[in-house]
Amino acid sequence: MNDAGSPALTKAEWKQVGLGKAHESARLHVLGQADYTDDIAEVRGTLHAALGLSGKAHARILDIDFTDVLASRGVRAVLTAKDIPGTNDCGPIIHDDPILADGLVQYIGQPIFVVVADSHDLARRAAKKAKVSYEELPAILTPQAARAAGSYVLPPMRLTRGDAETAFERAPLRVKGELYVGGQEQFYLEGQISYAIPQENDGMLVLCSTQHPSEMQHVVAHALGLHSHNVVVECRRMGGGFGGKESQSALWAAAASIAAKRLGRAVKLRADRDDDMMVTGKRHCFHYLYEVGYDDAGRILAAKVDMVSRAGYSADLSGPVATRAICHFDNTYYLSDCDIRAVAGKTNTQSNTAFRGFGGPQGAIAIEYIIDEIARNLGKDALDIRKLNFYDKIDRNVTPYGQPVVDNVIHELVGELEQTSEYRARRQAIQAYNATSPVLKKGLALTPVKFGIAFNVTHLNQAGALVHVYVDGSILVNHGGTEMGQGVNTKVMQVVAHELGVDLTRVRIAATNTSKVANTSATAASTGADLNGKAAQDAARQIRDRLAAFAAKQYGGAVEDVRFVADTVFANGHEVPFGELVAKAYLSRVQLWSDGFYATPNLHWDPKTMTGNPFFYFAYGAAVAEVVIDTLTGEWKLLRADALYDAGNSLNPAIDIGQVEGAFIQGMGWLTTEELWWNAQGKLMTHAPSTYKIPGVSDCPDAFTVKLFNNRNVADSIHRSKAVGEPPLLLPFSVFLALRDAISAVGDHKVNPPLRAPATSEAILDAVSFVEQAVREKAA
Template sequence: MNQQAEPFLTELARDEREGAAFRQVHVSRPHESAHLHVSGRATYTDDIPLVAGTLHAALGLSAKPHAKIVSMNFEAVRATPGVVAVFTADDIPGANDCGPILHDDPILADGVVQYVGQPMFMVVATSHETARLAARRAQVEYEELPAVLTSQAARAANQSVLPPMRLARGEPAHKIARAPHRDAGELLLGGQEQFYLEGQIAYAVPKDDEGMHVWCSTQHPTEMQHHVAHVLGVASHNVLIECRRMGGGFGGKESQSALFACCAALAAWKLLCPVKLRPDRDDDMMITGKRHDFHYRYEVGYGDDGTIEGVSVDMTSRCGFSADLSGPVMTRAVCHFDNAYWLPDVAIEGFCGKTNTQSNTAFRGFGGPQGAFAIEYIIDNVARSLKLDPLDVRRRNFYGKTERNVTPYGQTVEDNVIHELIDELEATSEYRRRREQVREFNARNTVLKKGIALTPVKFGIAFNVTHFNQAGALVHIYTDGSVLVNHGGTEMGQGLNTKVAQVVAHELGIKFPRVRVTATDTSKVANTSATAASTGSDLNGKAAQDAARQLRDRLATFAADRFGAGQATPGDVIFENDTVYVGETAIPFEEVVAKAYLARVQLWSDGFYATPKLYWDQQKLQGRPFFYYSYGAAVSEVVIDTLTGEMRVLRADALHDVGASLNPALDIGQVEGGFIQGMGWLTTEELWWNAGGKLMTHAPSTYKIPTVNDCPPDLRVRLFNNRNAEDSIHRSKAVGEPPLLLPFSVFFAIRDAIASIGDYAVNPPLNAPATGEEILKAVAAVRAARAGQAGLASGAGSRSHNAASPGVLA
């Protein structure tokens, strides 16, 4: 037997043998902390009981987008009762930097501020309120410098945080020029605030011999460990980062929690006492980066049936003043421009614009949604230009099974199920019938207009940076048969700990309640990767399975020897239902464990996993950056009010591929949550900076995330019946990021509704988010364009041409 295939075949045989019998994976279970969440007893960082003598910190923020700091006067700050200390960049003993890749992101501004909201100093006081009040009493003198605020301005000034990226295949310019039809245009796609329920927070407590224990709400404990060590000028083993759970992260706590961890640790180090830093929501939103907004310029050539013959896109992102994770975000955008489509001749350029705004960062999807959005917009234009159903045009351009299946970056699509998935969704959603009903409704109504759209998803799973695709875990079995697990992933509500516990319970043949997963802790599993890129369950589940499998093998060897009467081998031993079976002998699991301890059998093990098959050349943008793809599709039906711009989603049907789901209940919840979050990004969540560079949408009162009233009254989410072709954890697939692309269907349904105003003969110039104002602008533009077309038709003859101007069809 092939040695590499043996673990999979053994696992498959176990799954088939267990069938309807004992099984702890592929079953729905509540989130392991659900009872704590709903009762209010779940401990978050802000709930940790404070050590005696704890002080509180607050940050002093810049009021200018770009300026030299001439002076900072802290007399009024220090005179505030309760203030203990004020720290600036000069007080940092080590490196004043928290950039995750490049060293271009100061913890406290040193001489120059580069965005409104940048931390310049830190106040430490006896209470949170006192520290925050005192921080606002500082008198700062600035010498203002020119500020660049938008991605377009950064592009015009050739101002970037990283070199441009270029990926090309074939002869796109030649193919576009010779195509029967051409289109060109530009559009804007806005950013998004993470709006985690729990804000950024860190609590630092000094320990013996220059040690520092930091409780931090972070997706990347190891990176926080490194940054705190560098700031304090100590070795990593002096720093312990711990995170039991987060109240949401979405990428906003991958790199940007570093500033808060470093500031809390700095103050605790200087004052030799515990320090807690918890910014208010307004300060949090002013300081931290968002999802990157994008500006696109595109050109496409296509045939009479809508087949794309050549396409080019120029994507410019607003990165903010430092690189942060903008490089990997743009790389992923470039690698997801194709989405589910074969693009034989394509040119993609990515420009990371440097602006005097918050440094944008990771956000669910990590650039993938921004890349895929552009090709969906282009195909939507193509279909309407040809008066074809967009679904038919999408189908004609899908990747094939055995040909037309190589991406622009050189990876062969080997697991394509988009055809079957779309067939199923089209049928179950009754897309064709409802599309006709929508057009009948629009023919009868002048104010309210309906729209419908079906959009696909193909999303690559793995970190862009190959070495991040690794994980470790520890599994301990105690003599009473209970099991303790620690792994390098972090729980932010997505159910990672639940899935890992299920994997361990399944591997050991014990019931789920026997397994407990502890807080993520850099002193237990070292050198961990961020819980990001939808890899949490894949990586940590595999690592925990490896550790549990070693323990099971040890116990099997012991049980065969002790209870097999010389007739059994380890392969004959079966673990299931809290029982160990050796031939006809059944022994309770805890009894086997207790006897194994007396026989000096090791009852703990470490596990490790590294994702196979990955390689990537960042300079050439070629390789296999993804282990596999997740697929999905959604149909959304909307209604808009053409007088007010108001929009409602009437019904949404989503069918999503999560492989052989580890926990269907959790996965459906993730799809639902991703759909609503993506819908908010594309419809209501507008970020707005004023002319002075200040973010004006920095609180719940000015920034609109979806509420329960915005959810579709008819939301139908199903999981596609599929088993991962790759050897992922129990053949499941990632579910964190891919569902965020499903609500593309909402945006294009809105566009469909607006197009009905012009008898579907005009491509609405609709930017995202499609707020009420944007909808009204697009409605007005379609009416004006249609009136212009009518004027031409009644004038001195009609004219035709192949290249359509942006928004108006030829």
């Protein structure tokens, strides 16, 4: 302490945010001591449930014979739609998603009934014994077929700016084509699970692996015909979510609760991996028809795209996904005259849902594919075409939906990555390598990212928190976010510790619980730390202000001069340990707990015109990928990846870098190996780890460099940080387009390979064959 009685270490110097702190559950994860829903001790008399699933893609149910099911060992009950006491619906927006099919099945794997038995195994075995008679109906299985049939779950969407038709007429050059990008299974390590425990006076406690406890509360209450206050939903942590537990955990929560209510016993419903993949929705696959007009330099003058997604049999979150795809088609590029359309195709497949990126990746990949094509047509480096079309900071700085881009750092970020990755030198080296290598071909690509942060729906951008300071100076925090491994709890703890001037070890996070913080939004849209961090900061600040007022009263001096630093309170020349001040404040009846609230400001959106200010800010990034392919087998390898990501003033650089690394590999899997395949009857054949290939350790590059861009958020986010959940999933566009670059080397970059995603070995061989055939035709 100095002579004036102020702390030698100032508040500006001492901090608990911006540090690479370990994940709050890391030790528990490593030791196997972290409790997930299935680890919670079962109450006496717990029963187990399993779902009976449809064997047809589209059919009427004529009859179900449960004789063998009911005769099976350990079976206590079989429940169908008629046994639901309330509403048979778990749709998050539109009520078109039954908990249990009632007379009509719309995809193979749709739940029809629930079997409740003494054990998980007995319930699953019994459920297989039901005999279901169907009257089959015509089925639509692909987004292209949905477009042709005019089969949609929602009305078409359209965003226009300027006069695209006139701009096309003036454009000297055009590129026109189509692209298919497949979906993706969330493949969380912990499958869907809910454990419903009846409580007194019509209460129901639901322990659920979910990203959205409040929505589970609403769905369960409606299904049971109760009020929300009868239902408490709790989630301590998930073993991964990635969007697959935002809305689709509702089916499992509702089915378990219906069974528990009916039998008056606790019921656990845990999905087997095959059943989980057969029942639940995935990332939406997209089919695109595009046309772009451009000039001799490569500047885009006009753009049209018509996107159709595979929504599945119900709407789920397909509307918001399509909206975000439309709002991310521009990515980092200024589009003066454009016509962007999207429809959600109704198909007889699983109802697709949220997945990390939530339509943003599907929107942005189309423009990146198109720019790659323009560059090849002009014989130029795609990076130069990208830079030419970037948003600027003067007049080309408003998105097609009307939001000004006021925080643009893409020029500086890409410039830094271009230098540190030695992009130009490597481009020359690869050109020389390919010239002497007839079978193996290398490819290189640098792709940028601009990603909007906020929920599409304005009212969801709110959060609450509770902070309790106990008499011993320890702190308990409860907020509305859910932890799925991404570190939101760690970041919120750091925010609270920093606000109260205490070490992080004083702070503990409680399980997310709807009886503690009400009406929460999903932990999604990359807003978990932004919203809940601000709400917790608000609560902690109120407590700090009360303690500061008490300290000034006790020791003299001005309230504003009281400092909370390093577990010590400095007031008018006095140094008081934090715990000591808290104890004295308690004896003086100072309130030591507080609620906090935050609503993201300056957001508005008109869904009719598709214009407004839907995002609080933009996160930026870029990545360089170098690959090699075998043109005889289609095999490939990622040799090196360099990524630079804008996390603003990072709350926790260690966690954020880990998130970027994980997102890059997950996005790479989506675009290269993770192929979803339905057979002609509409059955998902890739429904297990044996048939669905996610990236492994061997798929990671030997050289993988991830850095955070030095940038302070322009928006007043939590400590001027930026979100890091979804945006980096777009970074591996660089891998996909590096593969396309390597394939095009077969034809000396004179032919645009029609590469589909995922770029499996088969897709790569198809594209190589196309290039080779085009070369032969030109030679002839």
